[in-house]
Amino acid sequence: MLDLTPDMKLFSLRLQDPAVAESLHYEVGQFALVSVFGVGEAAFDISSLDAPRAALEFAVRRVGTLTEALHEMEEGSVVGVRGPFGNCFPMAEYEGRNLVVIGGGSGMAPLRSVVNYVVQPARRERFGQLLILNGARTPADLAFKHEFEKWASSPQTCLELTVDRGDDDWRGRVALIPDVVRELKPSPLDCVAIVCGPPIMIKFTLKALKDLGFADSQLVGTVETKMKCGIGKCGRCNVGDKYVCLDGPVFTFAEIGRFLEEF
Numbered sequence: 001m002l003d004l005t006p007d008m009k010l011f012s013l014r015l016q017d018p019a020v021a022e023s024l025h026y027e028v029g030q031f032a033l034v035s036v037f038g039v040g041e042a043a044f045d046i047s048s049l050d051a052p053r054a055a056l057e058f059a060v061r062r063v064g065t066l067t068e069a070l071h072e073m074e075e076g077s078v079v080g081v082r083g084p085f086g087n088c089f090p091m092a093e094y095e096g097r098n099l100v101v102i103g104g105g106s107g108m109a110p111l112r113s114v115v116n117y118v119v120q121p122a123r124r125e126r127f128g129q130l131l132i133l134n135g136a137r138t139p140a141d142l143a144f145k146h147e148f149e150k151w152a153s154s155p156q157t158c159l160e161l162t163v164d165r166g167d168d169d170w171r172g173r174v175a176l177i178p179d180v181v182r183e184l185k186p187s188p189l190d191c192v193a194i195v196c197g198p199p200i201m202i203k204f205t206l207k208a209l210k211d212l213g214f215a216d217s218q219l220v221g222t223v224e225t226k227m228k229c230g231i232g233k234c235g236r237c238n239v240g241d242k243y244v245c246l247d248g249p250v251f252t253f254a255e256i257g258r259f260l261e262e263f
């Protein structure tokens with residue numbers, strides 16, 4: 001368990017059954033359902049990489065009863081986990097292209113595995129330039145600080161941080177993410193932009209990217225919504241005519257349009 005921000009923790013789950021742990025395979029962007037016994041179950045994006053695999057990691061913000069219960073747990077506690085479910089970021093398709101990864105607040109959680117996948121030295125040269133734009137309300141709310149140095153020192157990689165409100169120690173940028181996008185002007189040429197965060201931030205960030213010439217098919221997001229079964233049976237997770245648990249959670253703007261701005 002690692003404190004990422006005042007209200008967000010990184011949980012590392014070790015599977016109890018070695019055979020299941022050995023056979024587990026998941027892709028960047030997939031999610032799993034985590035249950036706290038006696039409290040309930042909720043979907044969380046898997047924030048770790050499949051290999052090298054030490055544990056299954058989830059970055060969880062304290063926002064309700066179940067996440068509250070998770071945050072109160074002691075090291076070594078037992079939870080249930082089902083998955084992996086859903087589609088993934090098509091990382092092989094992104095090879096050879098530039099990537100812009102934009103996370104607002106806890107929206108950086110599902111994007112952490114994208115960044116860590118690309119910056120792995122063994123595969124870094126398969127991708128073009130990587131721009132990571134990580135924004136939060138305050139410096140304390142910036143998640144994954146322990147990985148910033150690794151990200152920023154990766155070749156052809158630029159890490160930009162921004163906050164809505166600085167503090168006495170903050171010497172960085174104080175600006176909203178869409179304004180930073182307008183300032184940095186990433187080129188849409190051979191580029192994919194992956195955006196995740198609060199709906200209002202997504203809405204204006206997508207607009208800024210579109211104004212720069214990004215096409216709907218170049219804009220990718222991951223949808224967080226209430227899920228129950230995770231396997232396309234209960235109908236709880238539909239977005240338009242799609243089920244997030246089966247067709248998502250990763251979608252392009254071309255696929256689900258304005259719904260990407262609403263989750």
Ligand code: FES
Pocket residue numbers: 226227228229230231232233234235236237238243244245246
């Ligand atoms: S969670 Fe049941 S259909 Fe998607």
